[in-house]
Amino acid sequence: MSLNLSKEEYKKAEEYRAWIETRLPIGKELLYLTQEDVRSIPISPEEILELTEKSLAAYSRKNADMPAKIGIHPLPGTFYHAMPAYAPEAFAAGIKWGSCYPENQKKYGYPQAEGLILFNDHLSGIPIAILDCIYVTEIRTAAVTYASIKKLASSDAKTFGMIGCGVEGRQHVKNIEKVLPSLKEIYVYDISKDAENCLIQELQGEVGAVIKKADSLETLVRNSEVIASATIITEQPEPKIKDEWITSGKTILLCDCHSLYEDKTVKRADKYLVDSIEQHELLKGYGYYPYGLPEIYAETGEVVGGEKQGRVTKDELIVCNNVGMAIEDMYVVRDLFDKALENGIGRKLPL
Ligand SMILES: NC(=O)c1ccc[n+]([C@@H]2O[C@H](COP(=O)([O-])OP(=O)(O)OC[C@H]3O[C@@H](n4cnc5c(N)ncnc54)[C@H](O)[C@@H]3O)[C@@H](O)[C@H]2O)c1
The missing domain is CATH 3.30.1780.10 (ornithine cyclodeaminase, domain 1)
Incomplete structure (x- = not known):
């Protein structure tokens, strides 16, 4: 082109x-x-x-x-x-x-x-x-999540959950309050307790909200209005988050495709967005979405650029899947x- x-x-x-x-x-x-x-x-x-x-x-x-x-x-x-x-x-x-x-x-x-x-x-x-x-x-991936949050989450959200406390998890938590200024609590969860501890040690002094270790994924998911994940992209989803834990109004940001979520969760979202339709279709061809992709409401950039509306009501369940773009x-x-x-x-x- x-x-x-x-x-x-x-x-x-x-x-x-x-x-x-x-x-x-x-x-x-x-x-x-x-x-x-x-x-x-x-x-x-x-x-x-x-x-x-x-x-x-x-x-x-x-x-x-x-x-x-x-x-x-x-x-x-x-x-x-x-x-x-x-x-x-x-x-x-x-x-x-x-x-x-x-x-x-x-x-x-x-x-x-x-x-x-x-x-x-x-x-x-x-x-x-x-x-x-x-x-x-590291920095642009967290910024994509922030840009998505600005349009898709309630700006007065009090709770944020970060699944995966590695390089991306730390970078996400670092400046999250710039887009969610009313945060009171940040829940973090990682299969590595060292990673959770490192994140808290590194960032608690920098952020105003209290960073809490969630004792399980369920605790994190149930307690967080906005949830981001940066763990491992598995070729096939390996759902660990039960659909029943996810109530309306949540905003779910994925850096690791559908790896952690049940297919029915992403498919019942009121709005499902991806950064690039072309990219996700290609990933589907590689077998990453064995149950197919949900109906796509918009590309993230359409909402960020103001061509399509982001969150309209408080109770929408919104899932935004950003796999990263050059x-x-x-x-x-x-x-x-x-x-x-x-x-x-x-x-x-x-x-
Ligand atoms: N979307 C993008 O643009 C983009 C860009 C960079 C990285 N990524 C993806 O983000 C993910 C994280 O990257 P990173 O550089 O932070 O990696 P990292 O290895 O530094 O951190 C990943 C963390 O996830 C934890 N983890 C693994 N499985 C988990 C599970 N089931 N539950 C909870 N925690 C789990 C690990 O213990 C580790 O601490 C990877 O999947 C990577 O491919 C996406």
Whole structure:
């Protein structure tokens, strides 16, 4: 799909390219950013949320060139995804090559998600940066959940539940009060008690609501108005959350597909949303949704961009399934790349 820039946009793109050239000789060198480098780039939660909202809206307005991510699956339960995207509005093009090995922590002490992003000059195609993708994935994934919550949850919700207290779980809890400012209690649950303890130790000082360990999934689900999960994406759902625990009015945000929920729960939602219909259809083809997908009310970006309504009444049950999109990475990477050049962060490597 070709998305042509207007004359004026092309001029701005040329100006942006000229600005990069003042700091990085395109075609001769690229900027290499380690994970530590990426984490040191100054960017606020508000900026990350705004970039992510723009990316979601651009995707659903079809102002993005982003094929559904393709993958390879070397070992059972593992995958690599190739995630290319072009965001004309952000003059950003590139690809994320990310892997997910759920057993990594246990077997080798590595995180389950790893990968790199290759960022290109979209006017010439020349690679201009290679960066670790972990932090970008971490912050934009939580921001997608926040963007969804802003439109789909009651803004006066007092309780939030986080299932999975790993990298994504911690990042989700960290800034949740920016979108749910009335929170009083945050329930957390993980099969690893160490992970629960780490989250509380790291974040209780940063958030105002009381973070409580839920003694079971049932406790968390029954007590939380808004529930997010970031555990393990299983090729086939392995429901652990009983449908009867889920009352009307709840907002359920999934970073791990339908892994934990019963099919009847997602199918009885008053509104069921996905970030990309094309992407979830492809996942269905891979066998991730053996009982089929529920009827899709909207893409997340349609609601974030204001084309469709989000929550209308207090008692709607809403499920939003965001599996992650390269376009989100590209908006954030463009900003991080600019800031790294401005602040002299990273190493320039010869091409
Ligand atoms: N949607 C997206 O854009 C996106 C982006 C990144 C990661 N993810 C997904 O989010 C999930 C979490 O990623 P992460 O980087 O935080 O991984 P992580 O390994 O750091 O954390 C996962 C946590 O979930 C816990 N867990 C596993 N099974 C559980 C269960 N049944 N109940 C409760 N806790 C359980 C683990 O003990 C671990 O602490 C993965 O499935 C990953 O593929 C999605």
